[in-house]
Amino acid sequence: MAVSAALTLLLFGLSLLAVEKPAPKEAPLPPAKTPEPIAAMPPGKVDSSYTVRVLDGDVIQEIAMDRYLQCVVRAEMPASFAQEALCAQAVAARTYTLYKMISGGKHPEADICTDATCCQAYLTAEKAAEAWGNEAARNESKICNAVSATDGQTMVYGGVPILAVFHAASPGQTRRAGEVWSSDLPYLQSVSSPENGEAVPNYYSRVEMSVQDFRRTFLQAHPEAKLSGNPAEWITGLTATGGSVDTVTVGGVTVRGVELRQLYGLRSAAFEVEVQDGSVVFFVTGYGHGVGMSQYGAHAMAEQGAGWREILMHYYTGIDIEIRGR
Numbered sequence: 140m141a142v143s144a145a146l147t148l149l150l151f152g153l154s155l156l157a158v159e160k161p162a163p164k165e166a167p168l169p170p171a172k173t174p175e176p177i178a179a180m181p182p183g184k185v186d187s188s189y190t191v192r193v194l195d196g197d198v199i200q201e202i203a204m205d206r207y208l209q210c211v212v213r214a215e216m217p218a219s220f221a222q223e224a225l226c227a228q229a230v231a232a233r234t235y236t237l238y239k240m241i242s243g244g245k246h247p248e249a250d251i252c253t254d255a256t257c258c259q260a261y262l263t264a265e266k267a268a269e270a271w272g273n274e275a276a277r278n279e280s281k282i283c284n285a286v287s288a289t290d291g292q293t294m295v296y297g298g299v300p301i302l303a304v305f306h307a308a309s310p311g312q313t314r315r316a317g318e319v320w321s322s323d324l325p326y327l328q329s330v331s332s333p334e335n336g337e338a339v340p341n342y343y344s345r346v347e348m349s350v351q352d353f354r355r356t357f358l359q360a361h362p363e364a365k366l367s368g369n370p371a372e373w374i375t376g377l378t379a380t381g382g383s384v385d386t387v388t389v390g391g392v393t394v395r396g397v398e399l400r401q402l403y404g405l406r407s408a409a410f411e412v413e414v415q416d417g418s419v420v421f422f423v424t425g426y427g428h429g430v431g432m433s434q435y436g437a438h439a440m441a442e443q444g445a446g447w448r449e450i451l452m453h454y455y456t457g458i459d460i461e462i463r464g465r
Contacts, residue, residue, distance in 0.1 A: 185290050
């Protein structure tokens with residue numbers, strides 16, 4: 140009981156506003172061959188037994204947990220991904236939702252919202268079918284099966300649903316929570332991730348700007364920085380762990396890699412930076428904050444034969460998986 144209570148206090152104190160879960164919005168991976176039809180499984184008894192108060196714009200809707208999770212999985216992971224990866228995503232979404240329901244957040248009248256930058260993305264079956272075209276029936280069956288096959292399954296640590304954050308693609312190594320946000324959590328540790336860079340859209344990206352624009356943006360955030368003289372000497376002391384930048388010194392001011400990512404709109408904090416012919420160029424790997432489950436890594440693990448439980452227990456350290464409802 141003491142461990143559970145202490146963990147709950149830690150969870151409640153962690154800023155949820157910092158949680159970012161960018162979904163891979165690029166074109167989904169094409170199937171290797173023409174797939175066989177997938178039969179839909181019946182809905183589960185646990186998820187369908189209670190509702191979630193969902194803030195969608197200015198409207199609060201009460202939606203059965205299973206229906207809500209279907210909307211989240213449609214929005215957060217390409218339906219072309221392996222079924223076991225979709226199941227892992229469904230469990231992560233369920234766990235995150237229960238965490239929000241227990242700990243509360245910025246929506247006093249609702250449990251969760253449909254803004255991906257705040258809570259979780261949300262996509263109705265009707266809107267998804269328009270985008271999926273001829274694959275709509277098969278994709279919808281995969282999404283519904285991911286939710287029903289994992290009915291009620293929830294990741295817990297010390298008896299408490301975890302902060303089940305995820306991201307699109309890491310640079311081969313995920314990050315500790317404390318490397319990105321203000322607090323560490325025992326289950327959000329750095330682990331290996333088997334992304335196939337060739338299969339991830341825009342896995343390698345490049346951001347280029349003039350030295351004047353770079354200087355202006357950084358000085359707006361840190362007016363004390365000394366950005367004069369040779370621009371090639373402005374950026375020094377870059378330190379990195381597992382491919383992601385921990386800290387870098389700009390004009391004598393040391394900042395975290397995650398701050399530089401935010402200032403310059405980089406896809407991740409896994410970057411190298413150079414000054415070339417009057418421009419500052421960032422070479423970036425992966426997409427997202429890098430904490431928790433990598434979605435493309437989960438897909439790669441599933442393609443290699445891993446089940447959803449194995450995927451989740453790899454990405455979330457020391458967790459248990461239990462059936463939970465409201």
